Amino acid sequence: MSAVTQDTAVSTGRVARAFIYLLLILFALFYLLPLYVMGVNSLKPLQEITGGNMMALPATWTLEPWRAAWSSAQIGVQPTGLKPYFINSILMVVPAVAISTVLGALNGYILTKWRFRGDTIVYGLMLFSCFIPFQIVLIPMAVVLGKLGLAGTVPGLILVHVVYGLGFTTLYFRNYYAAFPTELVRAAMMDGAGFFRIFWRILLPVSGPIAVVSIIWQFTNIWNDFLFGVSFGGTSQPMTAALNNLVQSSTGVKEYNVHFAAAILAALPTLVVYVVAGRYFVRGLMAGSVKG
Amino acid sequence: MGFLDIRNVTKSYGSVQVLHDVDISVAEGEFLVLVGPSGCGKSTLLNMIAGLESVTSGEIAIRGRVVNGVHPSKRNIAMVFQSYALYPNMTVAQNITFGLEMHGTPRAERERALADVAKLLQIDHLLDRKPAQLSGGQRQRVAMGRALVRDPDVFLFDEPLSNLDAKLRVDMRTEIKKLHQKLGTTIVYVTHDQIEAMTLSTRIAVMYRGHVQQLGTPREIYDTPANVFVATFMGSPAMNILPARVALRDGVPHARITDAEGAERLLRFSQPNLAGWDGRDILLGIRPEAITDPEGADRKSGNIQGLANRVSVTEPAGSDTFVTMVLSGRDVIARMRADASVGPGQDFDFAVNMDKAVAFDPQSEERIAP
Incomplete structure (x- = not known):
C-alpha cells in the first residue's frame, strides 16, 4: 500500500528534460486525436462532414446529433435513441x-x-x-x-x-x-x-x-x-x-x-x-x- | 492441579510431529516463559493455549476447565502478538475496547475500563490516534492495553519485544515485569531471547525440537541445566563445554583436561557423586563467569582452583572483559572484571570456581553432576 513516489533514478539535464516533455506532449496529442475527431464531428451538421474536412472545427455548432443519439436515433426498428x-x-x-x-x-x-x-x-x-x-x-x-x-x-x-x-x-x-x-x-x-x-x-x-x-x-x-x-x-x-x-x-x-x-x-x-x-x-x- | 494445565499435549501436522508430550502445570500468578530456538514448537504451544491451533492429543485446561475445542474468544485469555496486530483503521481507544464491544459490554463500562487501562499504561494522550501514528514502544503499550482491558485469566505473549530496538526492549522488559508484579496475573510468554526468559520468568520451559528440555526456575535452569542444549542455550556468552576425563586423587574426583600447550591439568570437582565415573570421559561445563582473574573470584565459593593458561583473545565489553583461551582443544571464554590487566599471548593465572561446574554424559549429553 505504499504511495507512488516521484523519485527518478537518474537526474537528467535541462535539454534532455525539455526533449522528453516535447516527446510526451506529441504522443499525448497523437493519442487524443481520435477523441478530437469524434468530438468536433459530433458537434457539426451532417453536410459539413459529408462536404469535406473531418479535421476542421464546426462552422455551425449544434447539439442536435447528441440529442438524436440519446433519444431519437433509429435503433433497429424503433426510433428510441440510446x-x-x-x-x-x-x-x-x-x-x-x-x-x-x-x-x-x-x-x-x-x-x-x-x-x-x-x-x-x-x-x-x-x-x-x-x-x-x-x-x-x-x-x-x-x-x-x-x-x-x-x-x-x-x-x-x-x-x-x-x-x-x-x-x-x-x-x-x-x-x-x-x-x-x-x-x-x-x-x-x-x-x-x-x-x-x-x-x-x-x-x-x-x-x-x-x-x-x-x-x-x-x-x-x-x-x-x-x-x-x-x-x-x-x-x-x-x-x-x-x-x-x-x-x-x-x-x-x-x-x-x-x-x-x-x-x-x-x-x-x-x-x-x-x-x-x-x-x-x-x-x-x-x-x-x-x-x- | 494448576491454574493452567497442559497435560501430555502433542501436535502433529500430518505425519510430522512438532510437539512431543508437553506436560506443564502453571500456578496462578506465575510467569512462565517458553524459550527455545526458532522451530522448537514454542509458538505452536502458545497458539494451542490460545485456541488458534488445534490440539492433536492431550488436554489443555484453564481454571480446571478443559478448553480443547473451545473458541479462542471463550477461553478468557488475551494475547499480545509479535507484530502487535493493532487494527490499522481504528483509533487506540477503539483498538483497546474492540474486544469488550464484541463481548457486548455496555458502553459506560467500556469507557471506564479503557480509562483504567490507559492510566495504568500511561497512554491517555494517545487514545485518539491511529496505530500508524504511534512509535514502536507506544504500539507495544496499546497491544498490552488491549490484552489487559479484558481482565483475562491468562495472558499470552508471543515474542512481544522482538520488534523493538535494543534499548526500548530493555525498558519494556522492565515494564512488563513491573506490570506482572503489580497485577499478579498469570502469564505465558514466548521468546527466543534467553535474557528475557531469565529476567522475566518465575519459571522457564526450555524447548528444543518439540520437546521440553527442562522446566524450572531461572536459577535451576542456569545453574543445573538438564543437558548440554540447555546449558549452551541459556546464558550469554554460552556455557563452555569441554571434553574431560574423571580421575580420582585420594578418592576425590578431578577433571583431567589439557591447557593451551597440551599439558595435562587437574581441576578438583566439588561434586562427590562423580567418583563412580573414574577413568571415564565426560563433558565439563563451566560458565564464563566461573573462570575469572583470582581477585574477581567468588569469595563465597568453597572450591576455587587456580589454572595458568595462555590467553588467545581479549574482548573488552565495557562492563566485563571476555578472555578466550584454549582448554582441551576447545575455545573457552572467561569473564574478567573490566579492568583486569590481561592481553593476548600472555600467560595468565585464572581462577576456576568448580562449585559451579557441571558434568554431562558425553553420549546422552544429559547432566550427571551435580
Whole structure:
C-alpha cells in the first residue's frame, strides 16, 4: 500500500528534460486525436462532414446529433435513441460489479485467512476461469440461462457477468489479502469477532485500493462487453449492442455526426470511472502485486 | 492441579510431529516463559493455549476447565502478538475496547475500563490516534492495553519485544515485569531471547525440537541445566563445554583436561557423586563467569582452583572483559572484571570456581553432576 513516489533514478539535464516533455506532449496529442475527431464531428451538421474536412472545427455548432443519439436515433426498428439501452446497461453493470466485487472480496478473505484443505486447488481453478475465452461458454451459458428462465433478461446478464468476473475479482482480493497480516485476524478472533465481523470491521476498511481496482476492471469489462450482451440480452440489450445496431445499420443515410455522439456516449461512463478513480487504480494494482 | 494445565499435549501436522508430550502445570500468578530456538514448537504451544491451533492429543485446561475445542474468544485469555496486530483503521481507544464491544459490554463500562487501562499504561494522550501514528514502544503499550482491558485469566505473549530496538526492549522488559508484579496475573510468554526468559520468568520451559528440555526456575535452569542444549542455550556468552576425563586423587574426583600447550591439568570437582565415573570421559561445563582473574573470584565459593593458561583473545565489553583461551582443544571464554590487566599471548593465572561446574554424559549429553 505504499504511495507512488516521484523519485527518478537518474537526474537528467535541462535539454534532455525539455526533449522528453516535447516527446510526451506529441504522443499525448497523437493519442487524443481520435477523441478530437469524434468530438468536433459530433458537434457539426451532417453536410459539413459529408462536404469535406473531418479535421476542421464546426462552422455551425449544434447539439442536435447528441440529442438524436440519446433519444431519437433509429435503433433497429424503433426510433428510441440510446437512452433505454443506456438504462439497461446501468441496470446490468451496477449490480454485476457490486456482486462480483463483494463475492471476490469474500473469496479472497476465505482463501487467505480461513484456509482449508485444497484451497490452493480451488484458487487455481478460479484463476483458470480468467483464461477461458467468452466464445467457449456461449452455448453452455445459453442452456443454463434457459433452464433458469433468465434468458434475454437483465438478471441473466448480471449472472453471466458475475460468474465471468469472479475469477478476476478473487485474484485481486486474494493477492491483496495475502499481504494482510494474519495476526490481525487472529487478534480479532481472540477479541470475539466472528467470520463476517472480522471481514466487515477489520479487512474491508483497508480494502479501498483493491476494491477500486476490482470495480474499474469489472465496470469497463462489463460495460464494454458486446458478445454476451448481444447473445443473451434478448429484449434488454445493453448499450454496446445498441451502438452496433445504430452504426452498422445498412439502410438510410449514415448520420456520422450522430454515430460519433453515440460512440462518445457509450464510452463516457468508463471514461468517468477512470478519471475519478484512476490514480487509486495504479496504487491498488501496485499494492496487490507486491505479494501473491 | 494448576491454574493452567497442559497435560501430555502433542501436535502433529500430518505425519510430522512438532510437539512431543508437553506436560506443564502453571500456578496462578506465575510467569512462565517458553524459550527455545526458532522451530522448537514454542509458538505452536502458545497458539494451542490460545485456541488458534488445534490440539492433536492431550488436554489443555484453564481454571480446571478443559478448553480443547473451545473458541479462542471463550477461553478468557488475551494475547499480545509479535507484530502487535493493532487494527490499522481504528483509533487506540477503539483498538483497546474492540474486544469488550464484541463481548457486548455496555458502553459506560467500556469507557471506564479503557480509562483504567490507559492510566495504568500511561497512554491517555494517545487514545485518539491511529496505530500508524504511534512509535514502536507506544504500539507495544496499546497491544498490552488491549490484552489487559479484558481482565483475562491468562495472558499470552508471543515474542512481544522482538520488534523493538535494543534499548526500548530493555525498558519494556522492565515494564512488563513491573506490570506482572503489580497485577499478579498469570502469564505465558514466548521468546527466543534467553535474557528475557531469565529476567522475566518465575519459571522457564526450555524447548528444543518439540520437546521440553527442562522446566524450572531461572536459577535451576542456569545453574543445573538438564543437558548440554540447555546449558549452551541459556546464558550469554554460552556455557563452555569441554571434553574431560574423571580421575580420582585420594578418592576425590578431578577433571583431567589439557591447557593451551597440551599439558595435562587437574581441576578438583566439588561434586562427590562423580567418583563412580573414574577413568571415564565426560563433558565439563563451566560458565564464563566461573573462570575469572583470582581477585574477581567468588569469595563465597568453597572450591576455587587456580589454572595458568595462555590467553588467545581479549574482548573488552565495557562492563566485563571476555578472555578466550584454549582448554582441551576447545575455545573457552572467561569473564574478567573490566579492568583486569590481561592481553593476548600472555600467560595468565585464572581462577576456576568448580562449585559451579557441571558434568554431562558425553553420549546422552544429559547432566550427571551435580
